[in-house]
Amino acid sequence: MSAMPPLTDLDARSAVGDGPAGEATAGRVAPRGVDTTHGAILYLDDVTVSFDGFKALNGLSLDVGVGELRCIIGPNGAGKTTMMDVITGKTRPTSGTAFFGQNIDLTRLAESEIAASGIGRKFQRPTVFEAHTVFENLELAMKADKRVRPTLFSRLTGEQADAIGETLALIRLEDAVWREAGLLSHGQKQWLEIGMLLMQQPLLLLLDEPVAGMTDAETERTAELLNTLRGRHSLVVVEHDMDFVTRIAGGGKVTVLHEGSVLAEGTMAQVQADARVIEVYLGR
Numbered sequence: 001m002s003a004m005p006p007l008t009d010l011d012a013r014s015a016v017g018d019g020p021a022g023e024a025t026a027g028r029v030a031p032r033g034v035d036t037t038h039g040a041i042l043y044l045d046d047v048t049v050s051f052d053g054f055k056a057l058n059g060l061s062l063d064v065g066v067g068e069l070r071c072i073i074g075p076n077g078a079g080k081t082t083m084m085d086v087i088t089g090k091t092r093p094t095s096g097t098a099f100f101g102q103n104i105d106l107t108r109l110a111e112s113e114i115a116a117s118g119i120g121r122k123f124q125r126p127t128v129f130e131a132h133t134v135f136e137n138l139e140l141a142m143k144a145d146k147r148v149r150p151t152l153f154s155r156l157t158g159e160q161a162d163a164i165g166e167t168l169a170l171i172r173l174e175d176a177v178w179r180e181a182g183l184l185s186h187g188q189k190q191w192l193e194i195g196m197l198l199m200q201q202p203l204l205l206l207l208d209e210p211v212a213g214m215t216d217a218e219t220e221r222t223a224e225l226l227n228t229l230r231g232r233h234s235l236v237v238v239e240h241d242m243d244f245v246t247r248i249a250g251g252g253k254v255t256v257l258h259e260g261s262v263l264a265e266g267t268m269a270q271v272q273a274d275a276r277v278i279e280v281y282l283g284r
């Protein structure tokens, strides 16, 4: 296990880097113009998605508040993935509206534009660059950020190195910083990918079954990580592991989807006691 060098040395290890001398690129994120003055970051209103007449989403309405960690649960086929696909522009609603803040109409933007506007998505399977180190993965993620001035073939600024150091601490991969990502455990790869998303400073983070395939210890650490992110980012987490959902939901809202729309919404205790939720999901 290689020890992590002081962060001041990190830029010296950088394979790619900053722009011409004197051009500040840290603190680099342009205002993205997401209007959240009404307190919500995501508004889905009466969204329907039909696949050849079959309604994967059927009049789905959902608001997520700024800084909220919203858990989405529901049986297989309830429409959870389709909902994420609508938010990220992968699937267009047949009808209904989807807004990021009050002003950004997600149904009119390309997937890349939505990502650039501040929505990050993590799919179920980790997709890290296996041949690169943990550090390089975080660095590449930061530099893939379209809002950052192109910085290939130059060095990291101190601020960028600090940002990587902070993320490493958050995802607890400081001891693995120079390890090839392909050598990490499944859980570590998942954390690294979350870290890669964080490097792009998303306003809204979508996580699809983040603890699937994790050990109990990894699941516990992931719960701690998400609890740390609560309030700093807005998060939507789709998950089937109810113990995990209980741990990250706290007293916050859990939304239960069923047949493409919201069946119930409330605290974990409230939805767990809901007879309809027990019938279609929890009681199975």
Ligand SMILES: Nc1ncnc2c1ncn2[C@@H]1O[C@H](COP(=O)(O)OP(=O)(O)OP(=O)(O)O)[C@@H](O)[C@H]1O
Residues within 6 Å of the ligand: 051, 054, 055, 056, 074, 075, 076, 077, 078, 079, 080, 081, 082, 083
């Ligand atoms: N491209 C598609 N064409 C036809 N039907 C689709 C398509 N995508 C999804 N569906 C259907 O829409 C429904 C909702 O699927 P979706 O994947 O959103 O559910 P889910 O809640 O994410 O399920 P799971 O928990 O199994 O991941 C399912 O019945 C699925 O078969």
